[in-house]
Amino acid sequence: MATILDGKALAEKVKQEVRKEAEGLSRKPGLAVIIVGNNPASRVYVNSKRKDSEECGFLSEEYALPEETTQETLIALIEKLNARQDIDGILCQLPLPKGIDEEAVLMAISPEKDVDGFHPMNMGALLVGKEGFLPCTPYGIMEILQEYSIDPKGKRCVVIGRSNIVGKPMALLLLQQHGTVTVCHSRTQNLAEVCRTADILVAAVGKVNMVTADMVKPGAVVIDVAMNRNEAGKLCGDVDYTAVQEIASAITPVPGGVGPMTRAMLMKNTLLAAQKRQG
């Protein structure tokens, strides 16, 4: 039976540490969160981010803009926040309504305040192994691995998914930690066979039960990033959890695994931004 990698408990620990460090600063870290439109899932995420910010003792500001907001208005707001001394982190909740170029918006956020780690400057820093903000989800996964003394060094790591926010940075972080990394995607042939080679398997696709027990090597560590809803409307990941936990050595549950750590690392990145900006 697999060890359950408890992201929820670790996230609480990270947030407590962040709060303690934030208390030692001359000014509270400030996080501005922008939401455009009425996407219900985005609203839930933004509410959680506000709650986390308050728990960590941050200055928390929310900008809820209507669906019909233009790209120019949104970028003008970001520029104002870029110039504010008391704001250390700026986050624009994705997805944005049609007609707004997400890339242009992400590019408008100052790289020093890009606590989501999505600006090409921070992505590039990760690629070449320089200091920058790490995208929160893969950053959180690396913290889970470290907490449970799972060292990617020399291990075969397979990441399913190649998005800019999860799959690609995940692969780079595992590579940085000396894993031997394979990235799979929708055109990968013999996916099950590739997955069976993994000592560490990360699933970041968004399809219920796509990782079945026959795709997992006995004793593998399985990290389930996805947040799906099954037919009953229950939150679940990509992994057939019941069957896979019988053969994996360790597994993240959904909920209570990667999700809470993503939120905690946003707080950590905001603290780091504040520390850097306060010298």
Ligand code: NAP
């Ligand atoms: P995404 O941008 O939609 O990327 C999905 C990836 O899966 C793509 O690279 C796609 O390949 C690949 N894929 C699709 N079908 C596949 C198949 N049959 N076999 C192999 N690969 C396949 O999604 P994302 O933003 O990375 O998010 C992935 C999941 O993680 C979603 O469920 C999302 O909700 C969740 N998520 C969770 C957190 C968290 O905090 N827990 C944070 C972010 C995202 P192609 O590139 O070839 O299309």
